[in-house]
Amino acid sequence: MRRVKEPTYTKFITGELKRFDERNTGFSRGALEGDKYTVMHERSISNIEKLIPGKTILDHATWVSGRTADYVLRKSKLARETPPIYNHKFRLKNPDPTAMTRVIKQAARWIGADRVGVAKLNPLWIYTHWGQHNAMYTHAAKHGDSIEIPPEYDNVIVMIHGMDYDMMRRTPNVEPETDIGYSKAAWCAASLATFVAELGYKAIPSVNELGLSIPMAVDAGLGELGRHGQLITREYGPRVRISKVFTNLPLVPDSPIDIGVQGFCEKCELCAKHCPSRALMTGERTDKAWDQSNAEGIMKWPIKAMKCFDWWVKNGTHCSVCIRVCPWNKPNNVLHKTVRLFAERNILTRVIVFMDQFLGYGKQSKPEGGGQDPSVSKI
Ligand code: SF4
Numbered sequence: 001m002r003r004v005k006e007p008t009y010t011k012f013i014t015g016e017l018k019r020f021d022e023r024n025t026g027f028s029r030g031a032l033e034g035d036k037y038t039v040m041h042e043r044s045i046s047n048i049e050k051l052i053p054g055k056t057i058l059d060h061a062t063w064v065s066g067r068t069a070d071y072v073l074r075k076s077k078l079a080r081e082t083p084p085i086y087n088h089k090f091r092l093k094n095p096d097p098t099a100m101t102r103v104i105k106q107a108a109r110w111i112g113a114d115r116v117g118v119a120k121l122n123p124l125w126i127y128t129h130w131g132q133h134n135a136m137y138t139h140a141a142k143h144g145d146s147i148e149i150p151p152e153y154d155n156v157i158v159m160i161h162g163m164d165y166d167m168m169r170r171t172p173n174v175e176p177e178t179d180i181g182y183s184k185a186a187w188c189a190a191s192l193a194t195f196v197a198e199l200g201y202k203a204i205p206s207v208n209e210l211g212l213s214i215p216m217a218v219d220a221g222l223g224e225l226g227r228h229g230q231l232i233t234r235e236y237g238p239r240v241r242i243s244k245v246f247t248n249l250p251l252v253p254d255s256p257i258d259i260g261v262q263g264f265c266e267k268c269e270l271c272a273k274h275c276p277s278r279a280l281m282t283g284e285r286t287d288k289a290w291d292q293s294n295a296e297g298i299m300k301w302p303i304k305a306m307k308c309f310d311w312w313v314k315n316g317t318h319c320s321v322c323i324r325v326c327p328w329n330k331p332n333n334v335l336h337k338t339v340r341l342f343a344e345r346n347i348l349t350r351v352i353v354f355m356d357q358f359l360g361y362g363k364q365s366k367p368e369g370g371g372q373d374p375s376v377s378k379i
């Protein structure tokens with residue numbers, strides 16, 4: 001791993017980058033066009049009755065339970081300024097940015113984050129307007145409301161929440177790690193924002209709301225953008241969720257990192273080849289957009305967002321196949337740390353990709369029911 005001056009995406013910028021409108025994300029378009037979230041959840045319920053292995057009532061109960069904290073915190077804490085609960089009187093005097101960064105990272109890890117980084121907030125990553133998806137789930141604004149983060153929020157603390165390797169192997173059956181990952185992300189962002197607020201500083205906690213988490217995480221030295229449009233971290237590969245806290249607390253930003261993802265993705269196309277909806281691109285990067293869901297001005301592998309989301313709707317649950325099959329998705333043990341030394345240097349990339357398939361990594365796991373008959377009757 002190398003610390004670098006500029007994030008690795010900067011060398012692929014070809015034109016003017018503009019703030020993205022959240023109304024154009026696949027999730028927001030899907031929520032508005034045909035109310036696809038409702039259709040997906042109805043499909044999830046009808047799958048229960050069909051007794052589809054991996055999509056039974058037991059699987060269903062697992063993912064919904066995993067979401068509990070996320071649903072509550074999105075409606076009450078995320079995407080809003082966090083007021084202090086008790087301390088309305090004092091403010092930490094003259095915080096030393098270096099020491100404060102250490103304190104914030106300790107606090108974030110104590111609260112439950114797996115990795116923490118700090119970046120200067122790049123206003124380009126803030127959405128211009130709210131999309132239906134996050135507006136609907138947070139109740140913090142309406143679809144189409146404009147978004148402005150005041151300039152005093154000059155730092156962003158980004159947290160990484162790793163997801164369990166074996167649980168992720170269930171996808172595209174019900175895979176509840178994403179759901180509990182969102183709950184952990186919401187909990188950590190909301191709790192860290194309270195920590196900052198009690199110090200007398202400003203904090204806005206957020207998970208997917210308000211801005212693009214992936215470039216913020218890249219800026220904060222937590223990973224790189226992969227072909228599948230996900231953040232690839234060193235320790236968990238793409239098997240992560242991201243949360244963030246915007247703040248005016250004086251902090252020292254981390255340097256971005258280069259872990260070799262750009263060169264690796266140029267030779268590996270596993271995510272694109274295994275994507276059930278053909279939403280991901282094989283071949284060379286492009287700075288052309290498929291539609292309004294892709295940002296322009298940067299060479300990458302744009303995603304056909306609606307193809308992806310339509311497949312989730314058909315599947316009756318979200319999909320993480322592109323995460324499951326990615327060779328960076330490995331347990332962080334000695335064997336894989338050793339292979340990673342080669343992967344990071346783009347040595348033997350094609351051999352690593354071939355062996356990954358040959359040894360059966362990235363395969364879907366068989367559904368388990370714990371011995372309980374999943375048959376249902378009407379309530
Ligand atoms: S989530 Fe599934 S459908 Fe969407 S891009 Fe990834 S593999 Fe394809």
Ligand code: SF4
Nearest residue numbers: 226227265268271326
């Ligand atoms: S599966 Fe391969 S191409 Fe896709 S993101 Fe992972 S490393 Fe890159």
